[in-house]
Amino acid sequence: MFVYEKKLQYPVKIKNPNPKYAQIIISQYGGPDGELGASLRYLSQRFAMPFDEVKGLLTDIGTEELGHLEMIGAIVYQLTRNLTEDEIKKAGFDAYFVDHTTGVYPSSAAGVPFTAAYIQSKGDIITDLAEDLAAEQKARTTYDNILRLVDDPDVREPIKFLRAREIVHFQRFGEGLRLATDKLNEKNFYAFNPSFDKHCNK
Numbered sequence: 001m002f003v004y005e006k007k008l009q010y011p012v013k014i015k016n017p018n019p020k021y022a023q024i025i026i027s028q029y030g031g032p033d034g035e036l037g038a039s040l041r042y043l044s045q046r047f048a049m050p051f052d053e054v055k056g057l058l059t060d061i062g063t064e065e066l067g068h069l070e071m072i073g074a075i076v077y078q079l080t081r082n083l084t085e086d087e088i089k090k091a092g093f094d095a096y097f098v099d100h101t102t103g104v105y106p107s108s109a110a111g112v113p114f115t116a117a118y119i120q121s122k123g124d125i126i127t128d129l130a131e132d133l134a135a136e137q138k139a140r141t142t143y144d145n146i147l148r149l150v151d152d153p154d155v156r157e158p159i160k161f162l163r164a165r166e167i168v169h170f171q172r173f174g175e176g177l178r179l180a181t182d183k184l185n186e187k188n189f190y191a192f193n194p195s196f197d198k199h200c201n202k
Contacts, residue, residue, distance in 0.1 A: 002063055002066075008067070008074060009064070009067045009070075009071060009161075010071060010157075010158050010162075012158050015154055016152060017079050017081055017083060018091075019079060019080050019087065019096075020092070021149075022079035022080045023091075023093060023096065023109060024145075024146055024149060025072065025075055025109075025150075025155075026107055026109060027110075028068075028142060028146070029072045029073060029104065029106055030105070030106020030108065030114035031107070031109060031114075031142070032108060032138075033118075034114075035065050035072055036114055037114070037118040038061075038062070038068075038135060039062050039065035039066045039068075039069060040062075040119050041062070041131070042058045042059075043058070044119070045128045046059050046062065048128075049125065051179065051180055054125075057175075061172065061173075064165070068162055075155065075159075076104050077102070077104055079155070125180050126177070126180070126181070129173055129176055129180060133170060133177065136167075136169045137166075137170060139166045140167060143166065144163065
């Protein structure tokens with residue numbers, strides 16, 4: 001069970017709307033390396049994880065990613081509030097506006113809607129944790145790219161916070177992978193169901 005605390009993990013208080021910024025930052029809401037995919041990935045992978053410590057890690061990080069999704073949603077909303085028709089047209093925000101007005105919709109910066117194909121839950125300990133390590137680095141790279149394009153400090157500060165959390169998650173998944181590897185028999189990566197491995201070591 002999750003407990004919802006009615007505040008953002010890091011405050012978002014953007015004074016100046018900017019739909020151009022919203023169009024790129026939306027990628028971390030529903031894009032290929034965004035927070036929605038991250039939360040679903042980790043909260044799905046945890047069910048097949050046989051080690052309680054790593055299952056707890058996946059649950060903790062997956063839940064935190066939901067909080068990051070909320071932060072990105074708040075950023076996008078604040079960047080697009082109270083826009084005039086001229087501002088929408090001038091910023092090239094009209095295509096998004098036609099489909100969603102200023103609602104927050106999970107898509108990439110390129111306008112591709114979120115798809116579960118962005119995530120993986122394989123049920124293999126090593127495979128899933130390696131996927132998670134890569135996912136955190138891809139998210140960090142996306143935040144790096146956003147910071148290269150955004151100069152408003154009201155936007156940059158929460159983005160920098162989110163970027164820093166991706167680095168922490170990468171480190172924690174590295175710890176989880178080392179822990180899981182230590183627990184696994186060196187010849188049997190399918191420790192939770194050895195029958196799967198009967199043809200792998202011949």
